[in-house]
Every structure is written in C-alpha cells, then in structure tokens.
Amino acid sequence: MSIRSRAPNRIDLGGGTLDIWPLYLLLGRGVTLNVAVSVYSHVALDDEPGGGYRLVSEDTGYENAAKSLGALDFDGPLGLVARAVRYFDPPPGLRVVTRNEAPQGSGLGASSSLLVALLAALERLTRRAPGSTDLVNLAADLEAQVIRVPTGKQDHYAGVYGGANAIWFEPGRNRVESLPMPDS
Template sequence: MVIVRTPVRISFGGGGTDLAAYYRQFGGFVVSAAITRYCYVIANAVPDGCIHISSADYHMWQAYPRGVTPPIAPPLALPKAAVSWFAERGLLASGVDLFLASEVPPGTGLGSSSAMAVALVHALATYAGLRMTAVEMAELACSLEIERLNMPIGKQDQYASAVG
C-alpha cells in the first residue's frame, strides 16, 4: 500500500505568467507557496488485476477489468489520465486500487487539481517502483493536465505542490 499527500498552494502574484503562451514570449515570474492543506492518494494492490478508482470528493467509484485502460474522459478524467500514462508503459499490469481525497473542495483556487495530479503521479510511480524526482513528478503532472486533458493552465500549481 502506498499513501501519498501533496500540498495545495496559495499564489501571491504572477498568476498567468506561467502559461506557455505568455512565458515563451515574455518570460514569467510567479510567487506561490505550499500550505498545510493536502490532497491524498492511496494506491493498493488488487487481487483481480482490475483498476479501481474512487473519489471521496466526487462520491464516485469506477472499475475497469484486467487489461482495460480507462478512457480519458469525465468523470474522474484526471486519475484516468494518470492511470493510462502508467498503463501504456506496462507499469500497472497487476492492476491498482486508487482512493482520492482532498482537504479542500475542488474549485477553490488553491490548485487542488494540480496537487491531485502530483499526488497521483507520486503514488502510481511509487506503486510501480518507478523513481522520480520532484521536478519529474511536476512535469508529468503538467503533461497530464495540459497535454492529455487540454486544460488551459500553467505550471506553478504542480511545481508548488511537488517541491513544497
């Protein structure tokens, strides 16, 4: 069993300058800090080789049979995106049971979705035996949200959560 917690963040300034369209042209500068409110992910082995995803915040549970990678679509698109990234690389062949919870509700402006993305990456990497640095986890979390989920967000949230 793997239990991970990652902090959410508060932003003091520079929000928006972390968007690729901005910082590639003008550079960027943000000031944010991790706070003592957390997102949690528990990854546990499952005897049937299935993939189970449950979210306390959304009051949802979904299961996928052995060998079936969850489609990256709502509901629970973020954990499905993380699971699919690891499954595509053969790192979840034995299945996994994921439980997600947060101390702050979604949509508060504290970067909770990005903190959850980092928590998912950290938990799944640890579960799969893949060593990743905090920066690698932040970058993968960014990739999941920005590239796989097409979210119009920057990178400050993931980095604040991953490096504290």
C-alpha cells in the same frame, strides 16, 4: 501492497497565468510566487480484490472501474486519474482512492496537487524515479490533455516542493527559488 501519498495545496501570491507556455516566453520570462498550505490532497494505492482497476474519489463520490487498463474511462470525471495510471502501466489488481481537503473550485490548486501526489505514489509502485522537474512536466502534460488547453505549472511545483517559492519560467528551463518564511 499499500502506498500513501499527499501533496500540499497552494495560495498564489502573484504571477498567475505567467506560468503558461508560451506566455512567459513572449514576455521574456515570467515569475510566480506561491506558498504551500496545510491543506492536502491525498492518494492511497491498495490491492484491488478480483483484479482489474478501481479508481475512487472519496470527496466527489465518482468511481471508474474496469478489468483492463485500456477499458478505463479517460474522459470522464476521473479521466485525469485514469491517464496517470495508464502512463505508469501498473499491473492489474490496483485500487486508487483520492481525497482532497480543499473543496472543488477553491482556487487552491487542489487537482494539480492531487495529480502530483498520485504520480509520486505511482512512481513508488512501479519503481520509477523521473525526478521532481519531470514530475511537474508530466503532471502539466496530463492535465492539458484532459482540459484541452495549455496549463501552467506553478500549482504542480507547489505540490512537489512545498514551502514558499518563486518559480521562474525562462526559455529552456524553469527554476524554483525557495523563499524564507518567518516562524509563526
């Protein structure tokens, strides 16, 4: 088994913070504008010889390994990756390798893009297909569990949809409007 996935990082053009629940509700609605860029977050899923689970971050050097899914560290540096793997509950014998082209702290939404790429790869592995909006919501939920504060969703939408987008946050729904981009 070998699955590869990648998602673009993004540049926020405006409306950051307005994507956080319930802020956009208190304002009536919110809109964020962002553009996906050719800086990617990468995920590789492969067989892990000897069974168990091995999570590796190539760019940070962190590793999280355990014989059983429940024994992974869900609060350490790779806690977000571990929580995503636990959600999909794949069988043992899984190696997850992640890599970000964007440096940590760059402000390009790299961790959110990495999570979207990971969730998409795990969907393929487990043959689930929740759809793009559910992927965004799942990513935001898992991220909020790790950082323990409400999260926005614009970074996740950029990773799922790519391109330039206006993302409307309204009561009961979020709406992605693809924006035309001039040829360069």
